[in-house]
Amino acid sequence: MKYAKISAFSAICAGLMAGAGAVSAQNLTLSTGLGQPHMWVAHHMEPFAEAMESKTNGEVTFTKYYGGELSAVGRELDSLNSGVIDVAAPLLAPYHEGRFPLSDITQLPTYGTTSPMVTRAFQGLLDSDVEIAPGKTFYSYEIGDKGIHVWAIGATAPYSISTTSKVLKEPADFTGTLLRAGSALHTIVLGNLGATPVTLPGPQAYEALSRKTIDGIIIAISDWPSYSIQELLRHSIVDVSIGHWESYLAISDAAWGNLSPEHQKQFDETAREVALTNAEKWESNLVEVRQKSEAEDGGSFVSVKDLSPEMQAHMDKAARQSWIDWIEKTEAAGHPAKATAKLYAQLIMAEGGALPDGVGDYLGLN
Template sequence: MKSHILTAAIAAAAIAPVSARATDLTFASSLPQVHFWVGGFMDPFADVMEDSADVTFTRFYAGEITSVGRELDALTGGVVDAVAPLLAPYHEGAFPLTDVTQLPTIGTSSVEQTEAFLDLMASDVELADGKTFYEYEIGSKDIHAWPVAATAAYSISLAGMEPASADALSGIPLRSGSALHTVFLEELGVTPVTMSAAASYEALARGTIKGTILSVGDWKSYSLQDVLSYTITGVAVGHWGSYLAISDAAWSDLSDAERETWTETAHEIARQNAEGIDRQEGEVRQASEADGGVFVDVADIPADLRSRIEQASVNTWTRWIEETESAGHPGLETARLWAELTRKHGGALPEGVEAYLQSRD
């Protein structure tokens, strides 16, 4: 997929002096090309860079040279020069603040939360020790990073059941893909089962788990539309945030013009990727509904189940903040900043979150 981006940075790169040789970078993903972060971000980004700068990429996909949760090691160990996406939530303890994007929200989309994520990475608000979000999360890791598009809203999806009450969910096993999703599922009263999305198809088909927390558009990458039959919409169990990242060593090989082009291209492709993710969300939902899949807005589910989801959403914010603070990280200030950016871009917070944030003054 070729991009039509025309930015000042790219134009500047086009007239910059040509170096003696092109910089060839090893660019890898732990995910397959069908995934929206690979076919919709990694490849278009690389295509534009190759067209606009004296840079070429040798591309690897689907974990050929780096696997999920090992992207940072591959970068700092010199195995690869760049990765997309660096799946921050799978790097346990390494990116303590990035999970903030997974906090529950109301009425948010990929486009909205991608803009919020871009603002978060660019923010000059000091969160702790004089450090901004970017400086705290990225600055000491010998890499440079930019947001890929945020996923669409993560939803509660079930296989072969339609809960008639909150008690119907009590104790059932649901797939969790991150520490924060585990917190939400615990607060919901179900049994979290940690596994990657790629492993969940077989577990759902066998009945080992009864559902998952995942964006609907993500089903396409794992054929989950074949096994998931009931989804609660209208409340987002957050949006997964991850990064395009390049090692410091590879970054130093780029010219100033190439670095400017890289940054501008990353931002533009993230925005285009977000639009594509929202489209894919609608397409996968439409196809599922045509095959009998049921999608119910949270406002239309049984009152006690709605109340439990709403309370679990608020409790997830409070637990994440308190546990992050207990670990020595600025959870409260990060959550406040994310709440502000979410509202700025048209999203809403679960009722009770704002009161909690204000009560901590």
């Protein structure tokens, strides 16, 4: 009888322990709208999932979906809020028209910036307690009411202007040149340069370039292999960043609330760590792609510093005006763009990056 009581008690304890394990263990649906070779998939999404599964000893696992199988680019927020997915890697904010009005700020032109610098600055923007509007930080204004938790992913390497055959040497060379823009902010920059922007998502770039329906593209050189365009592009202007593309690793509030406090801490730590290793990969890949282009495809990479004084002045003026145009357009739509730009500019300068001439004065930083 005593043995029976002990056995029954042991069975109850085992059942409670099993129940506790079931509550703490989580399998999360992890989705990307991008293909598996993309830098944000192969070198961010995959390492993040592996690191989380390892850190949690398999208590947090992921079921992965690629290439828009569950949620296409630009649909990530709706999919997170509806419960179709638990984690978006990445949530591409610039493709959610009007829903993340300040998140494309990293696409503003800068000088001397790298992927790690911009990644740290953008995460700093998310972490900042500086108010950009009454009672609102950047995070609370941009993310707070959207039902998600987010972190910066590794920013792309600097966006450069690259063409297939046309060489851009002087300001007049931009006139009539059809260049792919990947975002609304890119169209502002290209317009100020005097080029004709053609808005296209990255996967359509190969066909447009190969058919010569566009003359070139604004994109990170390290991203050329993601779209198989490295053999098409011959001439690039470097050492001036047409911004960096940033986006978010995002988890729904519902999925976040189901994680234990320990797993939430591990998720936060892992997101920050992997973003920076991803950023380093963007930079190393930039060197590799450039070297291969020069050696095998006749690629030419000309520093903006080696262009004529007229061309340098033209590009700097366009960069400065693009900050002003984006700020004034976004402010007119009712969003605190100037306060956000001022904070971001301070973070970029603290990282060692530089602003186009006149931007600091416009923002009241000098």
